[in-house]
Amino acid sequence: KKTYRIAVIPGDGIGVEVMPEALRALDVVSQRFDIGFDYQHIEWASCDYYMKHRQMMPDDWKEQLKGADAILFGAVGWPATVPDHISLWGSLLKFRREFDQYINLRPARLFEGVPSPLANRKAGDIDFMIVRENTEGEYSSVGGVMYEGTEREVVMQQSIFSRHGTERVLKYAFDLAQRRAAKKITVATKSNGIAISMPWWDARAAEVAAQYPDVAWDKQHIDILCARFVMNPDRFDVVVASNLFGDILSDLGPACTGTIGLAPSGNLNPERKFPSLFEPVHGSAPDIAGKNIANPVAMIWSAAMMVDFLGGNVAGPERDAHDAILAAIEDVLKKGPHTGDLGGKASTTEVGMAISERL
Amino acid sequence: KKTYRIAVIPGDGIGVEVMPEALRALDVVSQRFDIGFDYQHIEWASCDYYMKHRQMMPDDWKEQLKGADAILFGAVGWPATVPDHISLWGSLLKFRREFDQYINLRPARLFEGVPSPLANRKAGDIDFMIVRENTEGEYSSVGGVMYEGTEREVVMQQSIFSRHGTERVLKYAFDLAQRRAAKKITVATKSNGIAISMPWWDARAAEVAAQYPDVAWDKQHIDILCARFVMNPDRFDVVVASNLFGDILSDLGPACTGTIGLAPSGNLNPERKFPSLFEPVHGSAPDIAGKNIANPVAMIWSAAMMVDFLGGNVAGPERDAHDAILAAIEDVLKKGPHTGDLGGKASTTEVGMAISERL
Numbered sequence: 001k002k003t004y005r006i007a008v009i010p011g012d013g014i015g016v017e018v019m020p021e022a023l024r025a026l027d028v029v030s031q032r033f034d035i036g037f038d039y040q041h042i043e044w045a046s047c048d049y050y051m052k053h054r055q056m057m058p059d060d061w062k063e064q065l066k067g068a069d070a071i072l073f074g075a076v077g078w079p080a081t082v083p084d085h086i087s088l089w090g091s092l093l094k095f096r097r098e099f100d101q102y103i104n105l106r107p108a109r110l111f112e113g114v115p116s117p118l119a120n121r122k123a124g125d126i127d128f129m130i131v132r133e134n135t136e137g138e139y140s141s142v143g144g145v146m147y148e149g150t151e152r153e154v155v156m157q158q159s160i161f162s163r164h165g166t167e168r169v170l171k172y173a174f175d176l177a178q179r180r181a182a183k184k185i186t187v188a189t190k191s192n193g194i195a196i197s198m199p200w201w202d203a204r205a206a207e208v209a210a211q212y213p214d215v216a217w218d219k220q221h222i223d224i225l226c227a228r229f230v231m232n233p234d235r236f237d238v239v240v241a242s243n244l245f246g247d248i249l250s251d252l253g254p255a256c257t258g259t260i261g262l263a264p265s266g267n268l269n270p271e272r273k274f275p276s277l278f279e280p281v282h283g284s285a286p287d288i289a290g291k292n293i294a295n296p297v298a299m300i301w302s303a304a305m306m307v308d309f310l311g312g313n314v315a316g317p318e319r320d321a322h323d324a325i326l327a328a329i330e331d332v333l334k335k336g337p338h339t340g341d342l343g344g345k346a347s348t349t350e351v352g353m354a355i356s357e358r359l
Numbered sequence: 360k361k362t363y364r365i366a367v368i369p370g371d372g373i374g375v376e377v378m379p380e381a382l383r384a385l386d387v388v389s390q391r392f393d394i395g396f397d398y399q400h401i402e403w404a405s406c407d408y409y410m411k412h413r414q415m416m417p418d419d420w421k422e423q424l425k426g427a428d429a430i431l432f433g434a435v436g437w438p439a440t441v442p443d444h445i446s447l448w449g450s451l452l453k454f455r456r457e458f459d460q461y462i463n464l465r466p467a468r469l470f471e472g473v474p475s476p477l478a479n480r481k482a483g484d485i486d487f488m489i490v491r492e493n494t495e496g497e498y499s500s501v502g503g504v505m506y507e508g509t510e511r512e513v514v515m516q517q518s519i520f521s522r523h524g525t526e527r528v529l530k531y532a533f534d535l536a537q538r539r540a541a542k543k544i545t546v547a548t549k550s551n552g553i554a555i556s557m558p559w560w561d562a563r564a565a566e567v568a569a570q571y572p573d574v575a576w577d578k579q580h581i582d583i584l585c586a587r588f589v590m591n592p593d594r595f596d597v598v599v600a601s602n603l604f605g606d607i608l609s610d611l612g613p614a615c616t617g618t619i620g621l622a623p624s625g626n627l628n629p630e631r632k633f634p635s636l637f638e639p640v641h642g643s644a645p646d647i648a649g650k651n652i653a654n655p656v657a658m659i660w661s662a663a664m665m666v667d668f669l670g671g672n673v674a675g676p677e678r679d680a681h682d683a684i685l686a687a688i689e690d691v692l693k694k695g696p697h698t699g700d701l702g703g704k705a706s707t708t709e710v711g712m713a714i715s716e717r718l
């Protein structure tokens with residue numbers, strides 16, 4: 001029996017509420033498919049921890065995570081006490097960078113039983129993958145303020161893209177597209193407005209595309225691309241984007257499928273040199289936190305993605321466990337119970353228990 | 360009788376096809392409301408011009424536009440022959456900057472007769488204004504490539520925000536919100552990820568907001584904000600955003616109202632020191648160009664915005680002309696004819712003529 005060591009980081013807000021539901025589902029598949037999970041429960045990487053220690057994580061956080069095969073992550077952020085850029089750069093964004101999780105993989109899929117905010121879309125119409133660059137680009141803390149406090153005050157913010165970082169995310173996305181039926185990929189850009197980095201990004205995309213003659217590709221500016229997510233979401237298969245554009249598209253895509261309460265994500269280090277991190281796309285949602293009403297599906301689905309990744313994304317008990325969780329999620333989405341975001345009245349716990357029971 | 364000098368720049372692609380329909384409408388209101396328009400037809404600021412002269416505009420373009428009260432602009436871009444960043448930075452983006460058109464004002468409104476891609480939304484449910492910063496921020500040509508052609512190649516792109524530029528767009532937006540019934544404003548940000556410029560932007564927003572105690576404001580990260588445009592578009596009144604975020608939101612907002620073929624925009628120099636520029640939000644659309652099928656409404660509505668602006672945005676023949684054009688547009692949207700983007704079969708010319716006839 002294979003046993004995986006999982007670092008469990010609930011974080012803040014609804015992260016704390018949805019995490020137990022993911023663990024509940026993992027406990028069931030652990031029994032059913034004979035996979036061992038050895039949990040390491042972590043209370044740092046939260047704003048509570050920050051309030052006590054004036055930092056988001058202990059100095060030896062890397063040391064503490066040494067044995068982890070993966071990180072299961074809730075959500076971080078509590079802007080009422082800690083500014084977002086401090087809490088996020090001190091935790092989530094640090095993991096992404098220091099563990100070189102350069103792929104952020106985010107599916108957008110419309111399920112039966114989930115009312116889409118889009119008219120005339122039914123289950124199966126929307127089913128695509130967003131591949132987001134996850135370690136560089138627009139997310140940078142390089143820059144600063146000049147002439148502060150004067151009328152001439154100016155702030156400079158660098159976006160930094162490397163050939164290394166750009167090529168690897170493009171290749172990952174083209175590889176993924178090549179393995180899918182439609183073999184189609186859309187590259188997000190904004191080379192008409194952002195005059196230095198984005199034409200350069202386009203050139204990298206063209207170079208990589210040339211190595212995949214069997215994959216149909218096009219590039220679309222982020223403004224019209226967002227519009228097309230709403231107007232023609234059925235047209236997309238794989239979408240690859242920079243850090244910022246991927247962030248935007250991976251909230252918008254799931255919104256088009258009904259609720260961001262469903263969307264999971266994997267922050268992957270494909271070489272498995274460092275632990276990968278799995279988390280819902282939604283954040284800590286302070287506005288609904290503490291009420292036990294958040295939708296736990298995104299968290300549970302993230303746990304399923306994690307198990308499949310741990311198994312090497314190939315056939316085996318891990319793949320079976322993933323598929324079983326997905327089937328249980330699909331069934332509960334179809335028949336209920338539903339949380340408030342889907343028009344239901346069920347609590348986080350009720351939906352989580354329903355999924356585990358169907359397992 | 361007041362006569363305005365209008366520089367008419369059709370540009371490329373469908374810009375050339377929709378422009379005559381705007382002029383047709385202006386001719387009618389000129390008669391009906393006794394307003395004079397003196398047109399200066401300009402063939403530069405197009406990719407055709409570029410192919411002949413290796414630059415988008417003549418050296419003395421500013422000189423040539425000296426007497427213009429406003430610029431009516433179609434669309435620029437023909438990527439098959441001229442890369443977008445060259446054609447746009449050589450024309451539209453130059454106007455915005457050199458004429459200090461620091462406000463880009465873009466309404467999003469759902470009309471009767473226009474099917475929204477969103478479920479259960481009817482005319483009146485969506486009606487908000489996007490105020491986009493238009494001269495700085497993420498649209499910058501500052502930066503460059505290092506270690507080119509090596510594995511270490513890296514590209515740096517600066518975003519540059521000034522206190523001057525940020526405060527004035529925020530103030531304009533808060534002023535606008537204050538004049539509207541709902542008195543509500545949403546500030547787009549991404550201060551959790553973009554660590555230098557966006558927290559700074561948030562601080563400017565908080566400072567300006569403090570001067571408008573009667574305006575309710577909140578700030579939302581661009582990812583979740585895009586999601587909410589789809590999920591709850593009825594919640595917005597005025598949205599203010601940086602150059603890039605405003606660009607994204609002002610394609611997405613109109614997409615939620617059915618088609619970006621309707622959305623107009625004003626690139627305003629509110630002090631009227633330089634001519635302001637009015638253009639549809641849609642681009643040159645090479646994929647449908649040359650077929651006389653583009654929707655001319657965005658262009659015609661842009662012309663109406665121009666007339667109102669020329670009249671000082673106060674009661675008078677210009678305001679009446681604006682209102683008459685809008686009423687004609689509403690009527691045609693309700694009763695047809697419609698172009699293909701709205702499910703109809705009418706040509707650009709037919710829709711343009713229908714609007715002018717209702718005038």
Ligand SMILES: CC(C)[C@H](C(=O)O)[C@@H](O)C(=O)O
Nearest residue numbers: 192193223436447606640642
């Ligand atoms: C063509 C492009 C440079 C432009 C922009 O991004 O500003 C357009 O998308 C717009 O919204 O006016």
Ligand SMILES: CC(C)[C@H](C(=O)O)[C@@H](O)C(=O)O
Nearest residue numbers: 077088247281283551552582
């Ligand atoms: C919380 C924030 C920094 C983060 C991001 O922008 O990457 C989140 O929105 C996400 O998508 O994972």
